[in-house]
Amino acid sequence: MTQTQDTLKKFIFENAAVRGELVDISNTWREIQGHHSAYPHAVRRLLGELVAASALLSANLKFNGSLVMQLHGDGPVRLLVVECDSELRVRATAKLAPDADIADDASLASLVNQHGKGRFVITLDPHEKMPGQQPYQGIVPLDGGDIATVIENYMLRSEQMETHLWLAANDSVARGLLLQKLPRHSGSGAGPKQATEAEDLETWNRAVMLGNTLKQEELLDTDIDTLMKRLFWEETLRVFDPLQPRFNCSCNRDKVGNMLKMLGQDEVEAALSDLGKLAINCDFCGKHYEFDKVDCAQLFAAPEPVQAQLHTSSNVKH
Incomplete structure (x- = not known):
């Protein structure tokens, strides 16, 4: 049954x-x-x-x-x-x-x-x-x-x-x-x-x-x-x-943004220079997120993130 x-x-x-x-x-x-x-x-x-x-x-x-x-x-x-x-x-x-x-x-x-x-x-x-x-x-x-x-x-x-x-x-x-x-x-x-x-x-x-x-x-x-x-x-x-x-997957755009902030501005800007935009997929549910140069500039203008646990796949160079 x-x-x-x-x-x-x-x-x-x-x-x-x-x-x-x-x-x-x-x-x-x-x-x-x-x-x-x-x-x-x-x-x-x-x-x-x-x-x-x-x-x-x-x-x-x-x-x-x-x-x-x-x-x-x-x-x-x-x-x-x-x-x-x-x-x-x-x-x-x-x-x-x-x-x-x-x-x-x-x-x-x-x-x-x-x-x-x-x-x-x-x-x-x-x-x-x-x-x-x-x-x-x-x-x-x-x-x-x-x-x-x-x-x-x-x-x-x-x-x-x-x-x-x-x-x-x-x-x-x-x-x-x-x-x-x-x-x-x-x-x-x-x-x-x-x-x-x-x-x-x-x-x-x-x-x-x-x-x-x-x-x-x-x-x-x-x-x-x-x-x-x-x-x-x-x-x-x-x-x-x-x-x-x-x-239930708890991923959202804010958490992905926090993950990018934890990578550091230099690394994110280097990846943007190579790729033009960052494409990130959640490893749990597959949801797709994209961040362009304007999005990333806004991230690093915001306060420092609270560390969040998030597993993602992306073409950001680690």
Whole structure:
């Protein structure tokens, strides 16, 4: 059964400090692919899994802002990046090495960590920053053979949170399951009876064991309501109102202008001298922006920009 719209469902295990989420983000994933020329199959699989994971993690953001996950590679795939905000608005892109030849069954290690120099980066970027506040950024070596394991290891190392993820994606479907063991004060008092630490651990181990029965083919072929019932039919769950992830690109002309200002006036004027005008395409949605000499002169007459995160492709010489 196919969801009529993308859906994320959060749930907690009653009387235990364990929470979970299931997401079907397939419509958003297909729209993301529609903004790009076709990626190789192995890249689509990895990026689709990262899209599902971004929604699962962003659903628990405690601030109005964005979570950005990036895999920086030293192989055929140079960059995978997904941004998802606290309202579950998602965008994603990938950058490949020139003339990359990628097999359909290529592994994460061979694509992104070929020489052991791959990095996984998570950035938490509040939309409304306090004066002087910078985004939080965690950078770790790629540790794991798949997207789920990389994120699990990051969460344990950087956030001290036991997290398990099950992710699956193909050309048309992207789904995922997240389970997290919470600090006892965050979940143990959810019901009328407070669980003991031993009971919390027992529930956590049982939930992970049930999650481990989930195969990728089952995750791809089964809607999330059926998956929840199939996996946890013997558990007492409290299920919250569903959330709806969706594609959204936050690029605009002002952000592109700020990016040009950060390049510096000398570099921009040199590019204008060669090209006459600057043509810039957003890597996330493909929207096209042009700046001529008058536009650029107005940019540098304006106040200095606030740094904005924006991935673009252009014929500006870097």
